[in-house]
Amino acid sequence: MNVFAECLAHIDSPQNRDRMDEVLFWVARQFPQLKPEIKWNQPMFTDHGTFIIGFSTSKKHMAVSPERAGIVRFSKEIVQAGYECTKQLIRVPWNRPVDFSLLEQMIAFNIEDKAECSTFWRK
Template sequence: MIADFEGYINRVDNAANRDQLRTVLTWVQETFPQLEQRYAWNQPMFTDHGTFIIGFSVAKPHMAFAPEGQGMVHFAEQIAAAGYNPGKKFGRIKWTQDVDYDLLKQIIQYNIEDKIDCTTFWRR
């Protein structure tokens, strides 16, 4: 259940984009039920034992996923192959593109495993 994120989701003007965002956030919660929901820095995010795993944000042309810079570097080839527009710490999925759930799963799993002993919110 992503009730904590509904206020954010409902601010998305386009109904199809709103539904897509809700679908992605619900998928993350259902696929990784151990992750905790957190709303901070004006975006929905998921954490594990108090450390950041992934966040999402929206803009008019896209939805962004943010796995931190290390996650972007680790999956740079796959992100490019999916046709997503990469930034330094986040990737952009155009609303017209399909969401590659297998890639998202790999990215999230990587962060969970890589940050298993992390005691800070962000990597150092």
């Protein structure tokens, strides 16, 4: 996906860059109706102009941001997957597998929950 090429190029570790590329490509393939975008220098996916999920990186983890409602809704599953989270993001350590089933559930939840949303963020 060319829209994310520049963002991916800034990830120093080849393994981490490949992991991020895998996740972004997976989202695009699983949810082709979502629009891939870069906002605030971060890859994200939107639906009818509203935020669905975003990603960022740090030295130790990939951050997944489904908004607070997604974190609250899936807090038990996030802990069961072995991930830490804050109010706004989930930390997926580079050395742990990505729980694609959980990711799929969070994205599907946001698409459904924000179907009538007319703003970028939930209010």
